[in-house]
Amino acid sequence: MDPNQAYSAAEVERMMKLQDVLLKAMAGKMRWWEAAEIIGVSDRAMRRWRERLEKHGYDGLTDRRKGKRSQRRVPVKTCEEVLRLYQERYFDLSTRHFHEKLKEQHSIELSYTWVKQALQGAGLVERRRRRGPHRRRRERRPLPGMLLHIDGSTHRWLNDDRWYDLIVILDDATSEIYYAQLVEEESTRTVMAAVRAVIEEKGVFCALYSDRASHFFVTPKAGEPVDKYRLTQVGRALKELSVQMIPAYSPQARGRSERSFGTWQGRLPQELRLAGITTREQAKEHHHLGIKRGSFKTRRSGHTRGWRKSWSSAPFAQAEGSR
Numbered sequence: 001m002d003p004n005q006a007y008s009a010a011e012v013e014r015m016m017k018l019q020d021v022l023l024k025a026m027a028g029k030m031r032w033w034e035a036a037e038i039i040g041v042s043d044r045a046m047r048r049w050r051e052r053l054e055k056h057g058y059d060g061l062t063d064r065r066k067g068k069r070s071q072r073r074v075p076v077k078t079c080e081e082v083l084r085l086y087q088e089r090y091f092d093l094s095t096r097h098f099h100e101k102l103k104e105q106h107s108i109e110l111s112y113t114w115v116k117q118a119l120q121g122a123g124l125v126e127r128r129r130r131r132g133p134h135r136r137r138r139e140r141r142p143l144p145g146m147l148l149h150i151d152g153s154t155h156r157w158l159n160d161d162r163w164y165d166l167i168v169i170l171d172d173a174t175s176e177i178y179y180a181q182l183v184e185e186e187s188t189r190t191v192m193a194a195v196r197a198v199i200e201e202k203g204v205f206c207a208l209y210s211d212r213a214s215h216f217f218v219t220p221k222a223g224e225p226v227d228k229y230r231l232t233q234v235g236r237a238l239k240e241l242s243v244q245m246i247p248a249y250s251p252q253a254r255g256r257s258e259r260s261f262g263t264w265q266g267r268l269p270q271e272l273r274l275a276g277i278t279t280r281e282q283a284k285e286h287h288h289l290g291i292k293r294g295s296f297k298t299r300r301s302g303h304t305r306g307w308r309k310s311w312s313s314a315p316f317a318q319a320e321g322s323r
Contacts, residue, residue, distance in 0.1 A: 022053050074110065082108065082115065083122055092273070094266050095125055137255065140173050145205045147172035147246075150194065151257040152186035158278060159269050166268070167194050170260055172209070177260070178202060182280050188215040188233050195234070199241075207244040211254065217247050 018039065025035040025046075036046035082102065090098045099115045102108040119125040141147045149172060152165045165186045169179040178198045183190040195208070210216045215234055217226035226247050231239060238245055248254045277283050 018049060019053065022050060026050070074114065078108065078110075079118060081106075082110070082118060083124070086119060086124055089274070090270075091124075093270050095119060097267055097270065142173065144171050144173045144176065145202065147207045147209055148178070148198070148205050149209045149254065149257040149260075150191065151211060151254060151261070152183075153261040153264065155265055155269075157182060157269055157272065158280070158283065159273050160278075164280060165190075166261075166264060167191065168257065168260060168264065169194055169198050170257065172256065175256065175260070180264075182283050186213070186215070191215055191234055192237065195238070204241050205243060207246055208238060209246045209248060209254070212247045212249070216245065 021030075021035045021038050024030050025032050032046055032050075033043055036043050039046070039049075041049070085102070085106065086093075086098055090101055093101065095116045096112065098119075099110075099112045102110065102115065116125070120127050148169055150167070150169045152167045154163055154165050156162065157164050157166060164182045164184065167179070167181050167183055167186060167190055168177060170177045178201070179194050181190075181194065198205070212219055212226055215232055217235070218230040218232060219226050235245055251258055272278075272283055
């Protein structure tokens, strides 16, 4: 061993283990493939270790990458720019959202893992605990149009004290978002307008999955099943179109729409802030564009057999002035 060469304790331990295994293999006490398996390398790498030990002795077992700069090393200026952008402009974005903005808006192409570790190392993002095992999720419907989810989320979407409802309709099979609109409140009128817009663009679907709000179902007593024979205006309109309505009896049952709203709440307010949008009228067009360019990570599918194109929007014509 070169006395002038400094080795860390971990590296010395690693070199001693390599030397011990190599000497036993050279003495015939074990086969070379067994030695390679113990060290965790291939047979070819094992032969290189043997040649280096015979030629350079103990020093030949050192890691030759030590002291050399990695070719994938991120320049210091790039690292400083990433941290500056997050602190000054994207401070309220999630790590995943920020990573996408770096690529789309600033042409900075770095791995998500590097960006996450850089933000965590700088103390700008907290380290999260690993998620525990999730219960088994319900299987998706095989085709688009077979089952749609509709739900509303109340949130401060415009980053001030005003609360609005975001009504979203998404497909169970693909999680594709067909409708998203900010409204004053979720009601019969706004729900009917949402369903009508989807039918006019896509066609009649097979079933609609929703919570048990009063504009969807009549519930005689809190906590009890809905009354399937007493229909709301939404229920009568969908019955005329032969669309089945399915009530959800817990937030967990609406898992797909709940996870979708988690993404909306983590991205839409930030997108509106960056675009300088402060009114609901300005936001009306913006987040539709956000859906089309994929900012909210919807999955696409080419199948359309779940839709029934023969339909009439007559049942929804009465929705304009009703609540």
